[in-house]
Amino acid sequence: MAHATDTTGxxxxxxxxxxLTTGAFGxxxxxxxxxxxxxxxxxxxxxxxxxxPIDLDLAPIAEGQAIKLFWRGKLIFVRNRTKKEIDEALAVxxxxxxxxxxxxxxxxxxxxxxxxxxxxCTHLGCVPLGSSPGEPKGEFDGWFCPCHGSHYDSSGRIxxxxxxxxxxxxxxxxxxxxxxxxx
Amino acid sequence: MSGHSSYQPKTGIERWLDARLPIVxxxxxxxxxxxxxxxxxxxxxFGGILVFMLVAQIVTGVILAMHYTPNxxxxxxxxxxxxxxxxxxxxxxxxxxxxxxMFFVAVYIHIFRGLYxxxxxxxxxxxxxxxxxxxxxxMATAFMGYVLPWGQMxxxxxxxxxxxxxxxxxxxxxxxxxxxxxxxxxxxxxxxFFSLHFLLPFMIAGxxxxxxxxxxxxxxxxxxxxxxxxxxxxxxxFTPYATxxxxxxxVCFMLVFAWFVFYQxxxxxxxxxxxxxxxxxxxxxxxxxxxxLPFYAILRAIPDKLGGVIAxxxxxxxxxxxxxxxTSKVKSMTYRPIARQFFWMFVLVCIGLGYLGAMPADEPxxxxxxxxxxxxxxxxxxxxxxxxxxxxxxLPTSIADSVLGGSGARLGHATASEPxxxx
Numbered sequence: 001m002a003h004a005t006d007t008t009g010x011x012x013x014x015x016x017x018x019x020l021t022t023g024a025f026g027x028x029x030x031x032x033x034x035x036x037x038x039x040x041x042x043x044x045x046x047x048x049x050x051x052x053p054i055d056l057d058l059a060p061i062a063e064g065q066a067i068k069l070f071w072r073g074k075l076i077f078v079r080n081r082t083k084k085e086i087d088e089a090l091a092v093x094x095x096x097x098x099x100x101x102x103x104x105x106x107x108x109x110x111x112x113x114x115x116x117x118x119x120x121c122t123h124l125g126c127v128p129l130g131s132s133p134g135e136p137k138g139e140f141d142g143w144f145c146p147c148h149g150s151h152y153d154s155s156g157r158i159x160x161x162x163x164x165x166x167x168x169x170x171x172x173x174x175x176x177x178x179x180x181x182x183x
Numbered sequence: 184m185s186g187h188s189s190y191q192p193k194t195g196i197e198r199w200l201d202a203r204l205p206i207v208x209x210x211x212x213x214x215x216x217x218x219x220x221x222x223x224x225x226x227x228x229f230g231g232i233l234v235f236m237l238v239a240q241i242v243t244g245v246i247l248a249m250h251y252t253p254n255x256x257x258x259x260x261x262x263x264x265x266x267x268x269x270x271x272x273x274x275x276x277x278x279x280x281x282x283x284x285m286f287f288v289a290v291y292i293h294i295f296r297g298l299y300x301x302x303x304x305x306x307x308x309x310x311x312x313x314x315x316x317x318x319x320x321x322m323a324t325a326f327m328g329y330v331l332p333w334g335q336m337x338x339x340x341x342x343x344x345x346x347x348x349x350x351x352x353x354x355x356x357x358x359x360x361x362x363x364x365x366x367x368x369x370x371x372x373x374x375x376f377f378s379l380h381f382l383l384p385f386m387i388a389g390x391x392x393x394x395x396x397x398x399x400x401x402x403x404x405x406x407x408x409x410x411x412x413x414x415x416x417x418x419x420x421f422t423p424y425a426t427x428x429x430x431x432x433x434v435c436f437m438l439v440f441a442w443f444v445f446y447q448x449x450x451x452x453x454x455x456x457x458x459x460x461x462x463x464x465x466x467x468x469x470x471x472x473x474x475x476l477p478f479y480a481i482l483r484a485i486p487d488k489l490g491g492v493i494a495x496x497x498x499x500x501x502x503x504x505x506x507x508x509x510t511s512k513v514k515s516m517t518y519r520p521i522a523r524q525f526f527w528m529f530v531l532v533c534i535g536l537g538y539l540g541a542m543p544a545d546e547p548x549x550x551x552x553x554x555x556x557x558x559x560x561x562x563x564x565x566x567x568x569x570x571x572x573x574x575x576x577x578l579p580t581s582i583a584d585s586v587l588g589g590s591g592a593r594l595g596h597a598t599a600s601e602p603x604x605x606x
Binding site: 042120125162 | 462
């Protein structure tokens with residue numbers, strides 16, 4: 001204590017050094033402890049493993065029909081679109097869209113009749129209606145979300161209502177003419 | 184406020200304990216001799232009612248947790264098991280689910296009481312902010328509790344509310360994945376919500392202790408908003424006066440509570456929640472529990488996702504800033520002729536938003552929600568402006584005067600404006 005009195009802002013003392021290093025070690029330790037505490041919140045190995053890619057045969061889906069399936073716990077719509085629906089999707093002026101995307105960007109070349117999108121409204125995650133017969137398809141021949149009134153067109157693009165984005169297209173590829181692998 | 188302790192340990196054991204842990208003294212000073220303004224009306228019993236409701240929710244909740252299974256495949260059936268197989272399980276569950284609603288009934292009355300009588304003004308800002316924190320914790324607790332039965336409303340309510348966080352730029356999606364513990368609301372989500380639903384009530388209890396501490400430090404507000412000037416004249420001891428009045432309020436409140444539990448136990452719930460959760464099908468109308476409806480209406484009123492989330496959060500957070508928004512020095516609306524009109528309009532706006540929150544997202548409800556959302560925030564702007572030009576009615580010189588008819592001298596200065604003697 002004796003030497004601490006006359007060191008007014010000049011030379012750092014040995015005590016200052018000890019304080020700083022102790023504080024630094026403590027901060028690193030607390031920071032390291034936060035990692036497992038936060039990291040455990042993330043999807044665990046089992047959940048990740050269950051999210052492996054899946055194969056789907058599109059042949060049973062008739063024209064104008066849509067099916068629903070789950071991948072990674074998320075609902076996916078696969079729709080075999082009619083000629084009218086495809087034409088409507090192509091006819092839209094991209095500049096008028098809230099989330100501008102062409103129909104080509106949302107389908108695979110040569111397989112334009114198949115539309116694969118996540119079945120979760122981009123507003124707050126409800127399931128839009130329009131996949132099963134008899135359900136309202138909204139004003140644009142696509143989907144209608146009953147929760148807050150978002151309308152999606154036959155390309156799954158947002159056209160009206162509070163949702164900010166188009167229904168996202170999940171990662172998938174054609175493995176054969178009527179077979180896809182999602183994931 | 185309380186001054187010197189009036190506790191007198193009588194027996195040797197009490198003196199022995201008092202010298203080592205003065206806990207009896209603390210209880211005595213805060214619930215027996217603690218001076219309360221003599222003019223408190225029945226609206227002041229809701230603090231006690233809320234403490235009762237918190238204890239009731241913790242007791243019934245801890246018991247329910249003994250019979251409940253937090254697993255996505257078993258949760259729904261375990262709730263039905265409680266309803267059908269567990270002795271008095273139906274009663275405990277209905278007490279808990281209706282208790283949540285009654286808790287919010289009481290807290291809304293408590294908040295509006297504070298708004299009307301200016302209980303947020305100096306020196307009670309911290310007390311008020313602690314109250315807003317309790318309100319937020321209550322909302323989080325109630326939301327997660329509603330998810331636990333894993334019915335359709337549970338599942339889709341959880342989906343909608345957790346997706347609110349995806350509106351945040353850049354980090355939004357990551358936060359949502361970490362909330363879910365997966366790629367959608369599923370078993371890991373249910374597990375963590377159960378854990379947090381068990382924890383949060385005890386955090387509420389902790390903040391309630393701070394809330395009461397702050398209250399007992401600054402003293403209670405009262406219907407006149409005039410501070411206590413003479414403890415002898417203006418106050419009465421907590422026991423028996425406030426104790427009996429609080430008990431009376433509690434019993435009346437319990438009558439209403441019991442009526443719901445025994446005669447209309449599902450009145451405040453949704454039939455859809457008796458359908459097991461189905462991730463492939465959204466109920467036709469997703470509606471939150473009634474106590475969230477005004478905020479839900481504000482969320483839906485804004486045609487932009489992030490904007491809606493900000494408006495909804497702002498509608499609650501703005502309450503915390505009220506002590507600095509309101510520019511008037513006069514606390515009680517009783518003496519504020521203009522602000523009082525706005526207060527009652529605000530009450531109607533909140534009820535109207537609650538009604539609109541329950542309606543489908545169609546016209547004319549969307550437009551009406553927008554108008555009422557503007558009016559909701561307009562109230563706070565009005566409070567900021569009215570205080571500048573409003574001429575308040577004459578305040579009583581003291582609490583004692585206001586209830587005992589006052590002294591003769593009071594008639595003399597009927598026009599002398601004394602807005603507030605003490606901050």
